[in-house]
Amino acid sequence: MTGAAIRDPRDRLIVGLDLASLTEAESVVARLGDAVTFYKIGFELAVAGGLTLAERLARSDKKVFVDLKLHDIGATVEKATRQIARLGAAMTTVHAYPQTLRAAAAGRGDSALKVLGVTVLTSWDQSDVAAAGFSGTPEALVARRVKQARDCGVDGVICAPTDLASVRGVAPPPFLAVTPGVRPAGSAAGDQKRVATPGEAIRAGADHLVVGRPILAAPDPRAAAEAILQEIDQALAEA
Numbered sequence: 001m002t003g004a005a006i007r008d009p010r011d012r013l014i015v016g017l018d019l020a021s022l023t024e025a026e027s028v029v030a031r032l033g034d035a036v037t038f039y040k041i042g043f044e045l046a047v048a049g050g051l052t053l054a055e056r057l058a059r060s061d062k063k064v065f066v067d068l069k070l071h072d073i074g075a076t077v078e079k080a081t082r083q084i085a086r087l088g089a090a091m092t093t094v095h096a097y098p099q100t101l102r103a104a105a106a107g108r109g110d111s112a113l114k115v116l117g118v119t120v121l122t123s124w125d126q127s128d129v130a131a132a133g134f135s136g137t138p139e140a141l142v143a144r145r146v147k148q149a150r151d152c153g154v155d156g157v158i159c160a161p162t163d164l165a166s167v168r169g170v171a172p173p174p175f176l177a178v179t180p181g182v183r184p185a186g187s188a189a190g191d192q193k194r195v196a197t198p199g200e201a202i203r204a205g206a207d208h209l210v211v212g213r214p215i216l217a218a219p220d221p222r223a224a225a226e227a228i229l230q231e232i233d234q235a236l237a238e239a
């Protein structure tokens, strides 16, 4: 199920478990309880044994996004993607370069895993794009990478919520648009540079929102997640 068809706000919110140990991650999952059904496991937790948690969550009643942003020679990316599919993950990421995208699409095969191409990191602005050696704006680079992701056979992209209007112009649903860089009004942006609120992201066409620190660092993580779910629900009702 993708895009407009996803009406339960819990299927839209992906909580990033950016934590240093399995113990901490398991404690957050327990605290969030049935308020959260979708988790992301990235580099920090993955190197602390997080892939075993990914497998356990996927075998329980949760969905899991294994966010390893693969980028390597094609054979390596293809085999790694196949292994991530075997964990039972619902989503994974590769950097949005054509060779890498095609390899990941091959590794996914006909499994249920959704492969997403990372377009331009949400922590990048114009100066970071230039420093990395690319000409043009972040928006232009995102648009180019979305077209390449679509043409290379992956299932969607990671983009900033502020990119969604142009992303949706190039790749309408059911192509997935998943957005980190989501900040409830008043919460600290941290190192994120292209940000929007949960409501803005949903109204602009995001399928799923990834939220880490605004929930993990909150005094009451469950209440913070529930406030975001309420905002998502409100935005869906307006759509």
Ligand SMILES: O=c1ccn([C@@H]2O[C@H](COP(=O)(O)O)[C@@H](O)[C@H]2O)c(=O)[nH]1
Pocket: 016, 018, 042, 118, 120, 121, 122, 123, 158, 159, 180, 181, 182, 190, 192, 210, 211, 212, 213, 214
């Ligand atoms: O462009 C990207 C790609 C991935 N991320 C990941 O999303 C979360 C965001 O966490 P916050 O604490 O809500 O900022 C984090 O795991 C990143 O690795 C991203 O932010 N931007």
